[in-house]
Amino acid sequence: MISHFLTIFVGFSGGLAVGAGFVAFLTVLGVIPRITQLTKTMKLIAAYEWGVILGAICGGWVSLRDPLLFLTPYVLIPLGLFSGVFVGMLAAALTEVLNVFPILAKRMGVSDQIVVLLMAVVFGKVVGSLFHWLYFVDH
């Protein structure tokens, strides 16, 4: 009986730590404020918070319970696109936090070409990812 309570306690505190860490990570990178700024929907920020929370809960549930839904594989297209955009925004936010582009452009004296440098990273990510899934995983 005691061990059950102990398991519940450990599981709950572990979830608490991971959830807080996840939210802290998102907050530091500032992805959600950026989306509200782009879409001009600052008022809906509470709804976005709930979106993140429900997404995390669903993801946790699905990965722990392994349900089978028997849907068509086309459902994966929007899912893939959305998760790609999300990861892309995280990656962009991360390079921004690390101040990569301002320093690079300043050092090289190409402040006006910064978009071209940015595109190098964007294309690099897309091509690298496609290469990984289409070719690399088979070898």
Added chain:
Amino acid sequence: MEQTVFLKLRHRIQVYPNATVFIRDIAQMVTVDDALMCRLKDIPLYTVQKRDRNIVIIDVMHVMKAIVRHFPNVDVQTVGPSQTIVEVVYEKKRLSFLYFALVWLLLFVGSALAVMNFHEDVSMQQVQQRLYRIITGEKEAKPLWFQIPYSLGLGIGMILFFNHFFRKRINEEPSPLEVEMFQYQQSLDQYVIMHENKEAMRRIEDD
């Protein structure tokens, strides 16, 4: 009679090497007497020398000193920043195309490799295979229905974040990158204001 002159220093100006900086270059002024204003504007402040290299800081006290020396009974009221950053612009070296292409390729290959390492690091393939199984009920070693949109989304997400569709902007606001560039420049300015300005700090040894 004492005349009041309002004076506001510019934040940053650019000059050629060996140029002489006049008050008209570094400050905006307002006064009632136009003749006085014209004479004030032509007060030389500083001649750029070789040893100054790129940055010279002209402090507002230096400007005041120059004005007081020429016109002892003018009352100067200063507004705004208390120093101007004078940037000496030497002949710009044209960045060679080859050099730029090399850096571009460096970033390109680097980010491609980084994203592949990231995928391997978080075992994304396995997660996607499981996701495929959960949704369709079938096993699939390469869930490309997920992976190709994901790869394209990666690029779209980055562009969205930086608010650039190549040259075209999505809306008027500055992108985080531009804000970041601005803040970086401000920090650099703040640094040179403190470190290149002899009046800004005083140590024990130099008296």
